Amino acid sequence: MSVASGFSLAEREAVYHAIMTRRDVRSQFLPEPLPDDVVERLLTAAHHAPSVGFMQPWNFILVKSPTVRARIRDAFAKANEEAALMFEGERRQAYRSLKLEGITEAPLGICVTCDPTRSGSVVLGRTHNPRMDSYSTVCAIQNLWLAARAEGVGIGWVSIFHEADLKTILGIPEHIEVVAWLCAGFVDRLYDQPELSVKGWRQRLPLEELVFHDGWGRSER
Numbered sequence: 001m002s003v004a005s006g007f008s009l010a011e012r013e014a015v016y017h018a019i020m021t022r023r024d025v026r027s028q029f030l031p032e033p034l035p036d037d038v039v040e041r042l043l044t045a046a047h048h049a050p051s052v053g054f055m056q057p058w059n060f061i062l063v064k065s066p067t068v069r070a071r072i073r074d075a076f077a078k079a080n081e082e083a084a085l086m087f088e089g090e091r092r093q094a095y096r097s098l099k100l101e102g103i104t105e106a107p108l109g110i111c112v113t114c115d116p117t118r119s120g121s122v123v124l125g126r127t128h129n130p131r132m133d134s135y136s137t138v139c140a141i142q143n144l145w146l147a148a149r150a151e152g153v154g155i156g157w158v159s160i161f162h163e164a165d166l167k168t169i170l171g172i173p174e175h176i177e178v179v180a181w182l183c184a185g186f187v188d189r190l191y192d193q194p195e196l197s198v199k200g201w202r203q204r205l206p207l208e209e210l211v212f213h214d215g216w217g218r219s220e221r
Ligand SMILES: Cc1cc2c(cc1C)N(C[C@H](O)[C@H](O)[C@H](O)COP(=O)(O)O)c1[nH]c(=O)[nH]c(=O)c1N2
Pocket: 022, 023, 024, 025, 026, 099, 100, 101, 157, 158, 159, 160, 193, 194, 195, 196, 197
Protein backbone atom coordinates (compact mmCIF):
# COMPACT_ATOMS: atom_id res chain seq x y z
CA MET A 1 0.00 0.00 0.00
CA SER A 2 1.14 3.54 -0.61
CA VAL A 3 -0.15 6.96 0.40
CA ALA A 4 -3.24 7.96 -1.61
CA SER A 5 -2.94 11.72 -1.59
CA GLY A 6 -4.95 13.72 -4.12
CA PHE A 7 -3.34 14.87 -7.34
CA SER A 8 -1.62 18.20 -7.80
CA LEU A 9 -3.75 20.96 -9.32
CA ALA A 10 -2.11 20.47 -12.74
CA GLU A 11 -2.69 16.72 -12.61
CA ARG A 12 -6.32 17.18 -11.61
CA GLU A 13 -6.87 19.68 -14.38
CA ALA A 14 -5.36 17.23 -16.87
CA VAL A 15 -7.74 14.47 -15.79
CA TYR A 16 -10.80 16.71 -16.04
CA HIS A 17 -9.55 18.16 -19.31
CA ALA A 18 -9.46 14.67 -20.81
CA ILE A 19 -12.94 13.90 -19.48
CA MET A 20 -14.54 17.16 -20.64
CA THR A 21 -12.96 17.30 -24.09
CA ARG A 22 -13.24 13.63 -25.05
CA ARG A 23 -15.47 13.30 -28.09
CA ASP A 24 -16.97 10.59 -30.23
CA VAL A 25 -15.26 10.97 -33.61
CA ARG A 26 -16.86 10.07 -36.95
CA SER A 27 -15.28 12.18 -39.64
CA GLN A 28 -12.17 14.03 -38.50
CA PHE A 29 -9.75 11.10 -38.78
CA LEU A 30 -6.32 11.67 -40.32
CA PRO A 31 -5.17 8.79 -42.53
CA GLU A 32 -1.70 8.26 -41.00
CA PRO A 33 -1.38 4.97 -39.11
CA LEU A 34 -1.17 4.98 -35.33
CA PRO A 35 2.34 4.07 -34.13
CA ASP A 36 2.54 0.74 -32.32
CA ASP A 37 3.69 2.36 -29.06
CA VAL A 38 0.61 4.60 -29.00
CA VAL A 39 -1.71 1.65 -29.57
CA GLU A 40 0.15 -0.25 -26.85
CA ARG A 41 -0.43 2.58 -24.37
CA LEU A 42 -4.14 2.77 -25.21
CA LEU A 43 -4.56 -0.97 -24.75
CA THR A 44 -2.59 -0.88 -21.50
CA ALA A 45 -4.94 1.85 -20.23
CA ALA A 46 -7.90 -0.33 -21.20
CA HIS A 47 -6.37 -3.36 -19.50
CA HIS A 48 -6.06 -1.45 -16.22
CA ALA A 49 -9.82 -0.90 -15.99
CA PRO A 50 -11.78 -2.33 -13.08
CA SER A 51 -13.50 -5.65 -13.77
CA VAL A 52 -15.93 -7.77 -11.84
CA GLY A 53 -14.04 -10.36 -9.77
CA PHE A 54 -10.93 -9.06 -11.61
CA MET A 55 -12.00 -11.36 -14.46
CA GLN A 56 -10.62 -9.05 -17.21
CA PRO A 57 -13.10 -10.45 -19.73
CA TRP A 58 -11.92 -8.30 -22.66
CA ASN A 59 -10.11 -9.02 -25.91
CA PHE A 60 -9.07 -6.44 -28.50
CA ILE A 61 -9.08 -7.36 -32.19
CA LEU A 62 -6.94 -4.82 -34.04
CA VAL A 63 -8.13 -4.39 -37.62
CA LYS A 64 -5.90 -2.47 -40.03
CA SER A 65 -6.88 -4.34 -43.19
CA PRO A 66 -8.84 -2.01 -45.53
CA THR A 67 -10.61 -5.05 -46.96
CA VAL A 68 -11.87 -6.21 -43.59
CA ARG A 69 -12.86 -2.68 -42.63
CA ALA A 70 -14.79 -2.33 -45.88
CA ARG A 71 -16.76 -5.46 -44.97
CA ILE A 72 -17.46 -4.03 -41.51
CA ARG A 73 -18.60 -0.80 -43.19
CA ASP A 74 -21.02 -2.81 -45.35
CA ALA A 75 -22.43 -4.50 -42.23
CA PHE A 76 -22.93 -1.05 -40.70
CA ALA A 77 -24.66 0.25 -43.85
CA LYS A 78 -27.17 -2.61 -43.77
CA ALA A 79 -27.99 -2.10 -40.09
CA ASN A 80 -28.03 1.69 -40.45
CA GLU A 81 -30.68 1.50 -43.16
CA GLU A 82 -32.80 -0.65 -40.84
CA ALA A 83 -32.17 1.84 -38.05
CA ALA A 84 -33.34 4.79 -40.14
CA LEU A 85 -36.68 3.06 -40.73
CA MET A 86 -37.23 2.81 -36.97
CA PHE A 87 -37.58 6.61 -36.76
CA GLU A 88 -40.62 8.47 -38.07
CA GLY A 89 -41.02 11.48 -40.35
CA GLU A 90 -38.64 14.40 -39.78
CA ARG A 91 -36.68 12.42 -37.26
CA ARG A 92 -35.93 9.84 -39.96
CA GLN A 93 -34.69 12.58 -42.27
CA ALA A 94 -32.54 14.00 -39.47
CA TYR A 95 -31.17 10.53 -38.70
CA ARG A 96 -30.19 9.97 -42.31
CA SER A 97 -28.30 13.28 -42.34
CA LEU A 98 -26.02 12.18 -39.49
CA LYS A 99 -22.65 10.54 -40.07
CA LEU A 100 -22.47 7.80 -37.49
CA GLU A 101 -19.20 6.02 -38.25
CA GLY A 102 -15.71 6.44 -39.65
CA ILE A 103 -14.95 2.77 -40.19
CA THR A 104 -13.00 3.06 -43.43
CA GLU A 105 -11.57 6.55 -42.80
CA ALA A 106 -9.99 5.68 -39.45
CA PRO A 107 -6.70 3.79 -39.98
CA LEU A 108 -7.40 1.33 -37.15
CA GLY A 109 -10.51 -0.53 -36.05
CA ILE A 110 -10.59 -2.09 -32.60
CA CYS A 111 -13.26 -4.69 -31.96
CA VAL A 112 -13.64 -5.03 -28.18
CA THR A 113 -15.17 -8.28 -27.00
CA CYS A 114 -16.23 -9.83 -23.71
CA ASP A 115 -15.60 -13.47 -22.80
CA PRO A 116 -18.18 -14.48 -20.16
CA THR A 117 -16.26 -17.73 -19.53
CA ARG A 118 -12.94 -16.01 -18.74
CA SER A 119 -12.79 -17.06 -15.09
CA GLY A 120 -15.21 -19.95 -14.75
CA SER A 121 -18.98 -19.96 -14.39
CA VAL A 122 -19.19 -18.51 -10.86
CA VAL A 123 -17.52 -15.12 -10.75
CA LEU A 124 -17.08 -13.00 -7.65
CA GLY A 125 -19.45 -10.05 -8.05
CA ARG A 126 -21.29 -11.47 -11.07
CA THR A 127 -23.25 -14.02 -9.06
CA HIS A 128 -26.48 -12.01 -9.08
CA ASN A 129 -26.20 -9.99 -12.29
CA PRO A 130 -24.79 -11.66 -15.42
CA ARG A 131 -24.29 -8.33 -17.19
CA MET A 132 -21.43 -7.32 -14.90
CA ASP A 133 -18.83 -8.80 -17.28
CA SER A 134 -20.11 -6.62 -20.14
CA TYR A 135 -20.08 -3.59 -17.84
CA SER A 136 -16.45 -4.35 -16.99
CA THR A 137 -15.59 -4.37 -20.68
CA VAL A 138 -17.24 -0.98 -21.07
CA CYS A 139 -15.00 0.33 -18.26
CA ALA A 140 -12.00 -0.79 -20.33
CA ILE A 141 -13.34 1.06 -23.35
CA GLN A 142 -13.79 4.26 -21.37
CA ASN A 143 -10.21 4.03 -20.07
CA LEU A 144 -8.99 3.63 -23.64
CA TRP A 145 -11.16 6.52 -24.81
CA LEU A 146 -9.78 8.93 -22.20
CA ALA A 147 -6.18 7.83 -22.77
CA ALA A 148 -6.75 8.34 -26.49
CA ARG A 149 -7.91 11.90 -25.86
CA ALA A 150 -4.66 12.62 -24.03
CA GLU A 151 -2.69 11.11 -26.95
CA GLY A 152 -4.48 13.21 -29.60
CA VAL A 153 -6.17 10.06 -30.89
CA GLY A 154 -9.84 10.20 -31.80
CA ILE A 155 -12.14 7.30 -30.99
CA GLY A 156 -15.56 6.64 -32.48
CA TRP A 157 -17.77 3.92 -31.01
CA VAL A 158 -19.96 2.26 -33.64
CA SER A 159 -22.76 0.01 -32.42
CA ILE A 160 -25.14 -0.08 -35.38
CA PHE A 161 -24.54 -3.68 -36.42
CA HIS A 162 -26.02 -7.11 -36.22
CA GLU A 163 -23.59 -8.76 -33.83
CA ALA A 164 -23.70 -11.92 -35.96
CA ASP A 165 -22.28 -9.99 -38.94
CA LEU A 166 -19.25 -8.84 -36.95
CA LYS A 167 -18.74 -12.34 -35.61
CA THR A 168 -18.78 -13.80 -39.11
CA ILE A 169 -16.42 -11.20 -40.58
CA LEU A 170 -13.93 -11.42 -37.70
CA GLY A 171 -14.28 -15.13 -36.92
CA ILE A 172 -15.39 -14.49 -33.33
CA PRO A 173 -16.58 -17.62 -31.47
CA GLU A 174 -20.26 -17.92 -30.65
CA HIS A 175 -19.90 -17.56 -26.86
CA ILE A 176 -17.96 -14.28 -27.09
CA GLU A 177 -19.93 -11.04 -26.90
CA VAL A 178 -19.09 -8.14 -29.21
CA VAL A 179 -19.16 -5.00 -27.08
CA ALA A 180 -17.79 -2.34 -29.39
CA TRP A 181 -16.33 -1.47 -32.73
CA LEU A 182 -14.00 1.47 -32.15
CA CYS A 183 -12.65 3.62 -34.98
CA ALA A 184 -9.25 4.98 -33.98
CA GLY A 185 -6.95 7.51 -35.59
CA PHE A 186 -5.20 10.81 -35.02
CA VAL A 187 -7.39 13.88 -35.23
CA ASP A 188 -6.42 17.51 -35.56
CA ARG A 189 -9.80 18.95 -34.54
CA LEU A 190 -12.58 17.89 -32.23
CA TYR A 191 -16.07 19.24 -31.62
CA ASP A 192 -16.27 21.35 -28.46
CA GLN A 193 -19.61 19.74 -27.65
CA PRO A 194 -21.09 16.36 -28.63
CA GLU A 195 -21.67 16.33 -32.39
CA LEU A 196 -25.24 15.09 -31.84
CA SER A 197 -25.85 18.16 -29.71
CA VAL A 198 -24.27 20.55 -32.25
CA LYS A 199 -26.43 19.01 -34.98
CA GLY A 200 -29.61 19.39 -32.93
CA TRP A 201 -30.33 15.68 -32.39
CA ARG A 202 -30.30 15.78 -28.59
CA GLN A 203 -28.99 18.09 -25.86
CA ARG A 204 -27.14 17.42 -22.62
CA LEU A 205 -29.58 17.04 -19.72
CA PRO A 206 -29.25 19.27 -16.65
CA LEU A 207 -27.31 17.27 -14.05
CA GLU A 208 -29.55 18.46 -11.21
CA GLU A 209 -32.54 16.71 -12.82
CA LEU A 210 -30.65 13.42 -12.69
CA VAL A 211 -29.55 13.48 -9.07
CA PHE A 212 -31.87 12.18 -6.37
CA HIS A 213 -31.40 12.17 -2.62
CA ASP A 214 -32.23 9.24 -0.37
CA GLY A 215 -34.57 7.57 -2.87
CA TRP A 216 -35.81 7.60 -6.47
CA GLY A 217 -37.34 10.93 -7.52
CA ARG A 218 -36.44 12.85 -4.35
CA SER A 219 -34.81 16.09 -5.38
CA GLU A 220 -34.84 17.86 -1.99
CA ARG A 221 -31.66 17.47 0.06
C1 LIG B 1 -22.46 2.38 -26.08
C2 LIG B 1 -22.27 3.48 -27.08
C3 LIG B 1 -22.60 3.26 -28.41
C4 LIG B 1 -22.45 4.28 -29.35
C5 LIG B 1 -21.96 5.54 -28.93
C6 LIG B 1 -21.59 5.74 -27.59
C7 LIG B 1 -21.73 4.74 -26.68
C8 LIG B 1 -21.32 4.98 -25.25
N1 LIG B 1 -21.83 6.54 -29.87
C9 LIG B 1 -21.32 7.86 -29.45
C10 LIG B 1 -22.39 8.74 -28.85
O1 LIG B 1 -23.28 9.19 -29.84
C11 LIG B 1 -21.70 9.92 -28.16
O2 LIG B 1 -20.92 9.44 -27.11
C12 LIG B 1 -22.70 10.93 -27.62
O3 LIG B 1 -23.41 11.53 -28.67
C13 LIG B 1 -22.01 12.01 -26.80
O4 LIG B 1 -20.99 12.63 -27.57
P1 LIG B 1 -19.48 12.67 -27.12
O5 LIG B 1 -19.03 11.25 -26.91
O6 LIG B 1 -19.40 13.43 -25.84
O7 LIG B 1 -18.76 13.35 -28.24
C14 LIG B 1 -22.10 6.30 -31.21
N2 LIG B 1 -21.95 7.30 -32.13
C15 LIG B 1 -22.19 7.05 -33.44
O8 LIG B 1 -22.05 7.96 -34.26
N3 LIG B 1 -22.56 5.81 -33.86
C16 LIG B 1 -22.77 4.79 -32.98
O9 LIG B 1 -23.11 3.69 -33.41
C17 LIG B 1 -22.55 5.04 -31.61
N4 LIG B 1 -22.75 4.06 -30.68
